[in-house]
Amino acid sequence: MKLNKELFKDQFLEKLMTMHVKSLEETSNAERYRTLSSLVRDYISKKWIASDQHYQQEGSKQVYYLSIEFLIGRMLGMNLLNLGIYDLCKEALAELGISLDVLEKAEEDPGLGNGGLGRLAACYLDSMAAESLPGHGCSLRYRYGFFEQKIVNGYQVEVPDNWLDQGFPWEFKRSDQTVSVNFGGNIRVVSNDKLRYLHENYDTVFAVPYDVPILGYKNDTINTLRIWSAEASEENFICSTADMLDCVTSMEYTKTVESLSSVLYPDDSAYEGKVLRLKQHYFLVSASLQSIIKNYKQRALPLDHLADYIAIHINDTHPALAIPEMMRILIDVEEMGWDEAWKITVNIFSYTNHTVLPEALEKWPIDMIQNLLPRLYLIINEMNERFCHELWNRYPGDWDKIRSMAIISDHTIHMANLAIVGSHSVNGVAQIHTEILKTRVMNQFHQFYPTRFNNKTNGVAHRRWLLKINPRLSSLLNESIGSSWISHPCDLLKILKYADDHVFQEKLARIKRYNKSRLAEHIRDVQGIRIDVDSIFDSHIKRIHGYKRQTMNVFHIMHLYNLLRENPDLDIIPRTFIFGGKAAPGYHLAKQTIKLINTLATVINKDKSIRDKIKVVFIENYNVTMAELIIPATNVSEQIPTASQEACGTGNMKFMMNGAITIGTLDGANIEIRNVVGDNNIVFFGLTANEVLELHEHGGYNPWDVYNKDERIKTVLDQLINGFFPVGTDEFKSLFESFLYHNDQFFVLKDFASYADAQLRLDQQYRNRNQWLSMCVHNIAHSGKFSGDRTFTEYAMDVWNMNPTISPQCYCSNDDKFTSRLHGCAFTSKLQQTISSNNIHVPH
Numbered sequence: 001m002k003l004n005k006e007l008f009k010d011q012f013l014e015k016l017m018t019m020h021v022k023s024l025e026e027t028s029n030a031e032r033y034r035t036l037s038s039l040v041r042d043y044i045s046k047k048w049i050a051s052d053q054h055y056q057q058e059g060s061k062q063v064y065y066l067s068i069e070f071l072i073g074r075m076l077g078m079n080l081l082n083l084g085i086y087d088l089c090k091e092a093l094a095e096l097g098i099s100l101d102v103l104e105k106a107e108e109d110p111g112l113g114n115g116g117l118g119r120l121a122a123c124y125l126d127s128m129a130a131e132s133l134p135g136h137g138c139s140l141r142y143r144y145g146f147f148e149q150k151i152v153n154g155y156q157v158e159v160p161d162n163w164l165d166q167g168f169p170w171e172f173k174r175s176d177q178t179v180s181v182n183f184g185g186n187i188r189v190v191s192n193d194k195l196r197y198l199h200e201n202y203d204t205v206f207a208v209p210y211d212v213p214i215l216g217y218k219n220d221t222i223n224t225l226r227i228w229s230a231e232a233s234e235e236n237f238i239c240s241t242a243d244m245l246d247c248v249t250s251m252e253y254t255k256t257v258e259s260l261s262s263v264l265y266p267d268d269s270a271y272e273g274k275v276l277r278l279k280q281h282y283f284l285v286s287a288s289l290q291s292i293i294k295n296y297k298q299r300a301l302p303l304d305h306l307a308d309y310i311a312i313h314i315n316d317t318h319p320a321l322a323i324p325e326m327m328r329i330l331i332d333v334e335e336m337g338w339d340e341a342w343k344i345t346v347n348i349f350s351y352t353n354h355t356v357l358p359e360a361l362e363k364w365p366i367d368m369i370q371n372l373l374p375r376l377y378l379i380i381n382e383m384n385e386r387f388c389h390e391l392w393n394r395y396p397g398d399w400d401k402i403r404s405m406a407i408i409s410d411h412t413i414h415m416a417n418l419a420i421v422g423s424h425s426v427n428g429v430a431q432i433h434t435e436i437l438k439t440r441v442m443n444q445f446h447q448f449y450p451t452r453f454n455n456k457t458n459g460v461a462h463r464r465w466l467l468k469i470n471p472r473l474s475s476l477l478n479e480s481i482g483s484s485w486i487s488h489p490c491d492l493l494k495i496l497k498y499a500d501d502h503v504f505q506e507k508l509a510r511i512k513r514y515n516k517s518r519l520a521e522h523i524r525d526v527q528g529i530r531i532d533v534d535s536i537f538d539s540h541i542k543r544i545h546g547y548k549r550q551t552m553n554v555f556h557i558m559h560l561y562n563l564l565r566e567n568p569d570l571d572i573i574p575r576t577f578i579f580g581g582k583a584a585p586g587y588h589l590a591k592q593t594i595k596l597i598n599t600l601a602t603v604i605n606k607d608k609s610i611r612d613k614i615k616v617v618f619i620e621n622y623n624v625t626m627a628e629l630i631i632p633a634t635n636v637s638e639q640i641p642t643a644s645q646e647a648c649g650t651g652n653m654k655f656m657m658n659g660a661i662t663i664g665t666l667d668g669a670n671i672e673i674r675n676v677v678g679d680n681n682i683v684f685f686g687l688t689a690n691e692v693l694e695l696h697e698h699g700g701y702n703p704w705d706v707y708n709k710d711e712r713i714k715t716v717l718d719q720l721i722n723g724f725f726p727v728g729t730d731e732f733k734s735l736f737e738s739f740l741y742h743n744d745q746f747f748v749l750k751d752f753a754s755y756a757d758a759q760l761r762l763d764q765q766y767r768n769r770n771q772w773l774s775m776c777v778h779n780i781a782h783s784g785k786f787s788g789d790r791t792f793t794e795y796a797m798d799v800w801n802m803n804p805t806i807s808p809q810c811y812c813s814n815d816d817k818f819t820s821r822l823h824g825c826a827f828t829s830k831l832q833q834t835i836s837s838n839n840i841h842v843p844h
């Protein structure tokens with residue numbers, strides 16, 4: 001029966017009663033939230049089975065996206081939207097006197113991820129389901145997430161993220177599909193008819209899967225995110241009351257096992273922490289691969305065709321052990337020969353690189369892998385020997401080159417090298433990032449495997465980051481250009497015809513103002529800070545890191561504050577600077593930056609003399625939910641990394657979609673945003689990537705020169721240590737020294753003048769209201785290119801060798817190879833159509 005409001009209300013009340021044995025009036029919002037999610041879970045389960053069966057019958061190729069994190073965000077609202085019953089439920093609940101908004105807020109953010117890499121993985125799950133493609137995620141079920149950030153006296157304090165405390169209604173435990181993962185022990189080689197490797201004396205950990213349904217948009221597709229939880233195996237749990245000592249050992253053991261899926265990115269500054277991370281990685285890949293192969297075998301397909309029916313994508317190198325693990329399964333379990341197994345493995349795997357920061361390129365000491373994963377060590381060794389042999393044939397005698405490309409060198413296993421050698425595709429995440437990989441970081445590999453490298457510029461789930469989080473803007477879009485953009489994001493281009501329409505512009509401005517008032521209320525309620533809704537909301541929200549240059553933003557605010565103290569009448573548009581982000585627990589300078597922002601905020605916000613012209617707010621515990629509140633309320637999006645270091649960025653895309661103007665460096669996707677919106681609709685400044693890389697390689701930058709020449713910088717830097725702030729003079733000393741004594745490695749001082757100029761230009765542009773609003777429209781209109789639907793379709797065709805059954809539509813791809821393969825959808829002709837039927841001017 002089709003769902004209607006009356007039926008829904010009946011079902012809801014019935015469920016409420018059976019779950020909580022209370023009348024409606026007696027239930028809390030948390031209980032109502034759990035009731036509603038349980039009901040939605042019921043709706044989902046039927047469709048889920050059907051979706052699975054459909055894939056089986058179709059014999060479709062399945063993609064598995066392996067990622068150490070999935071930053072999925074709250075699910076209730078998105079699930080209702082995807083089921084197409086959001087409005088129905090909202091109205092029906094309202095008739096019962098319940099606000100759906102309030103129930104949505106009762107949901108905890110799942111602690112399954114931490115930053116851009118995890119959010120990207122979540123966005124692709126959304127897009128794959130929306131396109132009805134069988135794409136599934138595999139990850140770990142972290143009991144305590146990453147951490148919850150508390151700000152105490154201005155400092156970041158990390159407390160466990162207890163997100164599972166009230167249960168997670170969107171997971172389905174599948175105990176029957178538990179697999180075992182083995183660690184340690186030794187390998188015994190036996191040779192009867194053929195060589196066999198027997199793994200003995202190992203410790204077993206049970207991997208219990210929990211499945212989270214991933215819904216497509218109104219299309220009945222439901223894919224799966226499988227997260228694994230570590231449990232102690234029973235045979236190790238001998239605990240009789242007669243022997244208490246046994247009990248204690250058993251409990252200790254259980255604790256050790258459970259620590260495997262306890263937190264994301266455990267502290268790896270000490271040896272034990274490193275081992276724990278390695279264990280987590282192997283646990284994830286071994287459990288996932290075993291279940292993938294088991295599934296495949298149930299389909300009764302021949303093993304030598306594995307690569308035709310499954311593709312496995314590794315999101316950065318954390319899951320790269322999947323490559324040798326696949327070899328282990330094919331050789332030791334399925335009894336294949338090396339050559340055949342290798343061919344299949346390379347065809348199955350593809351790898352995305354996310355960073356060029358050298359400290360983030362993963363490596364493991366040989367003995368750690370040898371002890372923990374003795375069979376994998378042998379396989380990696382064999383991979384290395386064969387690869388070095390190939391290298392020798394190609395570059396005879398060139399030991400330096402061979403050493404730097406080898407999988408194993410200097411007693412270390414280099415995971416990026418392993419991932420490149422074991423995959424048929426390696427991609428960067430923005431054009432410039434892929435260029436840097438090809439020409440610099442991975443240049444030798446690019447020469448060796450010229451066809452293996454490709455670019456896939458990231459994209460974001462526009463159904464969450466626009467449709468869901470900005471309902472008023474979505475309505476305005478629907479009224480103006482229809483709702484086709486929800487499934488075909490490039491149709492957003494149609495609003496270009498309203499770019500200079502003052503009536504449309506004013507509607508847009510009212511929506512922005514409303515979103516700002518919602519954020520202002522939140523900030524007032526939670527932090528007791530009053531901010532001016534008519535000031536420019538300027539947001540810098542992302543992980544706190546040197547290369548993301550929160551410090552540069554802070555220095556500019558300090559400079560503005562200095563100007564205002566001299567001249568309170570200074571003619572600037574009032575601004576509210578909003579920060580948010582977590583610092584890695586062991587990253588001292590990043591934590592100092594948080595303290596600095598908070599200290600600055602206390603000083604500025606209480607200084608009456610500057611007449612509220614600037615305010616500073618640091619939002620505690622930045623996560624998806626906070627991003628959803630901040631992004632639609634933002635006028636200016638700070639995307640100011642040191643050029644060449646932000647591989648892509650996805651925050652920049654979400655802001656653009658919601659009509660914020662980017663102030664940014666020429667890096668990552670900022671460049672591609674500029675390419676579509678044109679120079680007039682974005683504010684650029686700073687060193688280019690090449691300039692930065694040249695300075696890195698050849699030197700020639702001395703931060704003291706800037707300090708001595710630029711009075712603004714000298715004043716601001718001195719203020720860090722001269723008692724200007726109400727903290728000890730040593731508080732910001734290490735930060736101060738990082739700029740002057742440790743050579744300002746992120747070029748903050750170097751770019752400061754250019755940044756301050758750009759901020760002035762922005763202030764001027766904001767004064768021309770119609771021009772500003774027109775810029776906003778241009779940004780929204782062109783954001784369709786940055787939908788995950790586009791990116792993932794490129795992956796599906798170029799990397800995973802699938803034929804997405806996409807309806808003819810425009811994906812705004814600049815990549816000719818891609819468009820020519822998109823049958824029935826020539827980008828240019830479709831764009832031309834949109835343009836000519838709407839009289840749009842498109843900047844180049």
Ligand SMILES: *Cc1c(COP(=O)(O)O)cnc(C)c1O
Pocket residue numbers: 071114115116117119541542543622623624625627648649650651652654
């Ligand atoms: C999008 C997003 C990120 C990534 O932001 P960048 O600006 O690209 O670093 C990180 N965290 C959350 C919660 C996000 O939504």
